[in-house]
Amino acid sequence: MSKSSEWIDIETKYYAQTVRRQPVVIVKGEGTRVWDADGKEYLDFVAGWAVNNLGHCHPAVTEAIVAQAGTLVQTSNQFFTVPQLHLAQILIDNSCLDRVFFGNSGAEANEGALKLARRYGKLHRDGAFEVITAYNSFHGRTMGTVAATGQPHYQVNFTPLLPGFVHVDYNDVEGIMSATTDKTAAVFLEPVQGEGGVNIPDDDYLIRVREWCDRQGILLMLDEVQTGIGRLGSLFGYQEYGIEPDVITLAKGLGHGVPIGAFMSKEFCMALVPGDHGSTFGGNVLTTAAAYAGTKFLVDNDIPAQVKVMEGYLLGRLNELRSRFSFVTDVRGKGLLAAVEFESDISGQVLTHANEAGLLLNGVKPNAVRLMPPLNITREEIDEGVGRLEEALGKI
Numbered sequence: 001m002s003k004s005s006e007w008i009d010i011e012t013k014y015y016a017q018t019v020r021r022q023p024v025v026i027v028k029g030e031g032t033r034v035w036d037a038d039g040k041e042y043l044d045f046v047a048g049w050a051v052n053n054l055g056h057c058h059p060a061v062t063e064a065i066v067a068q069a070g071t072l073v074q075t076s077n078q079f080f081t082v083p084q085l086h087l088a089q090i091l092i093d094n095s096c097l098d099r100v101f102f103g104n105s106g107a108e109a110n111e112g113a114l115k116l117a118r119r120y121g122k123l124h125r126d127g128a129f130e131v132i133t134a135y136n137s138f139h140g141r142t143m144g145t146v147a148a149t150g151q152p153h154y155q156v157n158f159t160p161l162l163p164g165f166v167h168v169d170y171n172d173v174e175g176i177m178s179a180t181t182d183k184t185a186a187v188f189l190e191p192v193q194g195e196g197g198v199n200i201p202d203d204d205y206l207i208r209v210r211e212w213c214d215r216q217g218i219l220l221m222l223d224e225v226q227t228g229i230g231r232l233g234s235l236f237g238y239q240e241y242g243i244e245p246d247v248i249t250l251a252k253g254l255g256h257g258v259p260i261g262a263f264m265s266k267e268f269c270m271a272l273v274p275g276d277h278g279s280t281f282g283g284n285v286l287t288t289a290a291a292y293a294g295t296k297f298l299v300d301n302d303i304p305a306q307v308k309v310m311e312g313y314l315l316g317r318l319n320e321l322r323s324r325f326s327f328v329t330d331v332r333g334k335g336l337l338a339a340v341e342f343e344s345d346i347s348g349q350v351l352t353h354a355n356e357a358g359l360l361l362n363g364v365k366p367n368a369v370r371l372m373p374p375l376n377i378t379r380e381e382i383d384e385g386v387g388r389l390e391e392a393l394g395k396i
């Protein structure tokens with residue numbers, strides 16, 4: 001029996017069975033590659049779910065974690081700490097937002113933004129509390145974010161849901177217009193829907209939503225948990241669409257591997273006041289030191305510009321597969337967030353064969369796989385990864 005299968009048996013016996021995992025026990029990572037418990041090497045096009053934007057164990061991040069772990073790890077937010085302020089500064093200085101709050105995950109960042117929307121509604125819109133979100137969106141697994149998420153299968157087992165959410169079709173401005181009432185406080189959207197299958201809106205969608213929100217006096221909040229920190233080819237996804245949102249949330253790529261989330265807002269709508277919100281671990285010294293080091297490296301080296309170059313290269317290579325395999329029905333992507341869609345529900349099989357070929361992918365839909373490699377991936381690594389995907393598709 002392999003070492004991996006021994007670990008998998010232990011997981012099966014002890015761990016809550018809430019996630020369908022791929023049978024790969026990862027013990028080590030470096031750059032775009034990881035190794036399993038039996039020494040097999042893989043190219044990692046999952047990157048911790050669009051988290052490891054500089055690859056695994058990037059020296060800038062590792063050195064910051066090691067140094068901070070030997071200096072100071074946790075203090076509580078009753079006190080000031082320096083890495084938290086470094087991170088706040090770099091995020092605000094490079095964005096259109098004015099204030100930031102740090103939590104520990106994407107869902108928690110979104111909860112903060114939703115609380116802000118309700119508080120804003122109480123103060124400025126006569127108690128308006130409704131938030132308009134999109135079908136096929138994904139906003140997290142807490143009760144508030146499950147209600148915000150526009151996918152019934154995340155909701156049915158947990159009713160009654162938190163009230164106050166109205167769902168409309170994505171990429172449909174008229175839908176938002178007709179859902180807006182005097183109870184509406186905010187519109188909350190992903191710049192590109194990630195978990196919903198890599199759904200890319202029309203170029204003018206967010207521009208038109210922005211105009212509508214301005215006219216109505218409601219907030220435009222963007223869930224940039226997956227699209228933020230370079231993933232779409234700009235530091236923030238909204239920069240790709242020529243608008244300024246009022247609130248954004250971040251998590252995945254922000255921590256470069258460590259758990260952190262954030263919401264950022266413009267000054268005029270930072271409706272939360274002392275006592276309204278807080279977190280024991282949020283903005284922790286260790287996680288903000290790691291997030292700052294990774295984000296600073298990414299900004300200083302203009303990694304988002306590399307993403308723009310690699311976007312065309314990756315999509316070009318994937319489109320070659322599309323012309324080779326008739327069962328590949330669509331290739332789509334923006335930045336280094338891409339999906340390959342099949343004519344039937346074969347993504348499970350594709351993942352199995354990809355793992356055999358030494359490639360990690362995400363099965364985003366029964367009929368689609370998602371690719372979200374590190375943002376500093378090289379052409380050679382893309383060639384190698386697409387080659388392994390081609391090998392996997394050849395076995396279907």
Ligand SMILES: *Cc1c(COP(=O)(O)O)cnc(C)c1O
Pocket residue numbers: 105106107108110138139140141190194195223224225226227251252
């Ligand atoms: C992953 C994700 C979340 C949830 O983040 P967690 O850290 O898992 O809570 C929320 N929104 C979007 C867009 C995501 O991709």
